[in-house]
Amino acid sequence: MGRTRKSFAVTRHAMMLGRLTDGAERDHGSYVHALYKAEVFSPRIPDMLITVEKSICGKKPGKRSVGWSDNDNDNDKPITCPKCLKRLEK
Numbered sequence: 639m640g641r642t643r644k645s646f647a648v649t650r651h652a653m654m655l656g657r658l659t660d661g662a663e664r665d666h667g668s669y670v671h672a673l674y675k676a677e678v679f680s681p682r683i684p685d686m687l688i689t690v691e692k693s694i695c696g697k698k699p700g701k702r703s704v705g706w707s708d709n710d711n712d713n714d715k716p717i718t719c720p721k722c723l724k725r726l727e728k
């Protein structure tokens with residue numbers, strides 16, 4: 639199966655969390671993104687598919703980030719990421 643790029647099944651809304659040291663976000667990472675689940679090959683185990691969460695805008699947490707917020711309340715927040723919104727419009 640090829641990668642599906644056009645149809646996104648948004649599973650939840652989440653903010654990208656910054657570095658562990660500063661819990662309070664400033665400019666970057668304060669957007670609410672739309673996340674979907676994608677299957678990718680594990681970086682550690684060969685031929686192992688794992689499910690990861692990605693934002694539909696393609697932004698992903700950096701190496702120093704702790705990842706996506708895990709807050710149910712975020713689902714009630716509107717998407718604020720301009721790129722995610724653009725993709726959702728289509």
Ligand SMILES: [Zn+2]
Pocket residue numbers: 669670671672693694695696697719720721722
């Ligand atoms: Zn986004």
